[in-house]
Amino acid sequence: MGFALLNGELIDRSEARVDVEDRGFQFGDGVYEVIRVYNGKMFTAKEHLERFEKSASSIGISLPYNTAQLTELVENLLVKNNLEQGNIYMQITRGAAPRNHVFPTTEIKPTLIAYTNIVPRPLESLKSGVKTILTEDIRWLRCDIKSLNLLGNLLAKQKAAEQGCYEAIQHRGQTVTEGSASNVFIIKNGAVITHESNHLILKGITKDVILNLSFKNNIPVEERAFTLEELEQADEVFLSSTTSEVMPVIEINGQKIKDGKIGVITQQLQKLFIQEIEKQCGKLADNIIH
Numbered sequence: 001m002g003f004a005l006l007n008g009e010l011i012d013r014s015e016a017r018v019d020v021e022d023r024g025f026q027f028g029d030g031v032y033e034v035i036r037v038y039n040g041k042m043f044t045a046k047e048h049l050e051r052f053e054k055s056a057s058s059i060g061i062s063l064p065y066n067t068a069q070l071t072e073l074v075e076n077l078l079v080k081n082n083l084e085q086g087n088i089y090m091q092i093t094r095g096a097a098p099r100n101h102v103f104p105t106t107e108i109k110p111t112l113i114a115y116t117n118i119v120p121r122p123l124e125s126l127k128s129g130v131k132t133i134l135t136e137d138i139r140w141l142r143c144d145i146k147s148l149n150l151l152g153n154l155l156a157k158q159k160a161a162e163q164g165c166y167e168a169i170q171h172r173g174q175t176v177t178e179g180s181a182s183n184v185f186i187i188k189n190g191a192v193i194t195h196e197s198n199h200l201i202l203k204g205i206t207k208d209v210i211l212n213l214s215f216k217n218n219i220p221v222e223e224r225a226f227t228l229e230e231l232e233q234a235d236e237v238f239l240s241s242t243t244s245e246v247m248p249v250i251e252i253n254g255q256k257i258k259d260g261k262i263g264v265i266t267q268q269l270q271k272l273f274i275q276e277i278e279k280q281c282g283k284l285a286d287n288i289i290h
Contacts, residue, residue, distance in 0.1 A: 002115070024091065024093025031059065129249060175227060189235070
């Protein structure tokens with residue numbers, strides 16, 4: 001099972017334990033982050049750790065380490081587990097205290113954990129595209145915080161899985177927000193359109209990479225809310241996340257996007273994204289060839 005990081009100490013993962021009154025366990029009172037690893041190197045680690053600190057600060061939790069210290073701890077975990085390709089999962093909770101909805105009045109130590117998993121790239125889906133469904137967004141109104149409270153996301157993802165689909169695209173009324181575990185993009189008349197980063201969606205690290213690559217390569221970008229009608233009439237649709245990279249969508253609610261094939265701009269962004277991975281982490285052995 002390898003090693004886990006628990007409150008700054010690297011220990012055997014099978015021995016990692018938290019208190020039954022930990023507020024993360026009882027209330028979801030905490031935040032988390034996932035960092036992708038390619039060729040044994042973390043991709044966009046700085047951006048992920050900065051978002052981790054921001055999410056924690058948003059709910060009044062102070063990280064016990066600064067970004068440089070946390071980076072060193074996570075890198076040590078990565079090396080200890082000899083992870084070549086996969087994910088680093090980390091979370092922090094407010095800590096353990098007698099169960100009470102109100103924050104503890106006495107000072108308690110946060111609980112910080114991290115561990116690694118081997119996770120291959122979803123190559124077949126990246127090559128062929130995925131099917132999705134639509135579902136009403138029933139989550140709270142601070143989706144910009146990467147909170148442990150994921151029940152709404154889980155219900156949406158499960159609904160998609162039960163219908164043989166990769167992802168659930170969520171909407172509030174007629175406005176598309178994001179996937180259950182991804183950001184959503186449409187392409188119309190050559191422009192990349194995605195919801196602006198506000199309290200209704202998570203400010204995706206992969207999303208930001210894609211937008212920066214678009215700007216650098218003269219692909220028009222619009223960060224704005226778009227409607228279900230715009231989604232249905234899009235020339236191309238794709239998702240983005242730490243593990244999904246640039247994931248083409250070829251079908252929504254049983255209806256094909258255009259001809260049901262991956263679009264030209266989506267393919268271009270896939271290639272640009274791979275180049276960015278290789279710039280930071282080295283050459284990928286498992287590339288996508290259209």
